[in-house]
Amino acid sequence: TANAPIFGIDKYGNVNEWNKMAAEITKRTQAEVMGRNLVEEFIDVEYKTVVRNVLDNALQGIET
Numbered sequence: 243t244a245n246a247p248i249f250g251i252d253k254y255g256n257v258n259e260w261n262k263m264a265a266e267i268t269k270r271t272q273a274e275v276m277g278r279n280l281v282e283e284f285i286d287v288e289y290k291t292v293v294r295n296v297l298d299n300a301l302q303g304i305e306t
Contacts, residue, residue, distance in 0.1 A: 253301055255279045255294075 247267050250259030257280050260272040268275075268284070275284065281294045296306045 249275075249280070251280050251297060251301075255281055255297065 244261055244263055247264035248259065248261040249257060249264050252258050256277050257275045258277075260270075260275050265271050270284070278284070281290055281297065285293045299306050
């Protein structure tokens with residue numbers, strides 16, 4: 243069991259991994275988030291662009 247929140251997204255930004263710590267911190271269950279777009283549905287408007295850029299770079303193997 244990880245002591246850190248761990249989440250994963252596919253190339254479209256949809257959640258495909260969500261551990262117990264991520265659920266505990268966000269108060270959203272794994273069932274609630276799986277398959278939904280992380281940035282569009284769960285990130286505050288003021289952070290969407292920055293978070294999207296970081297995740298897009300990570301998915302392309304670009305260090306952030």
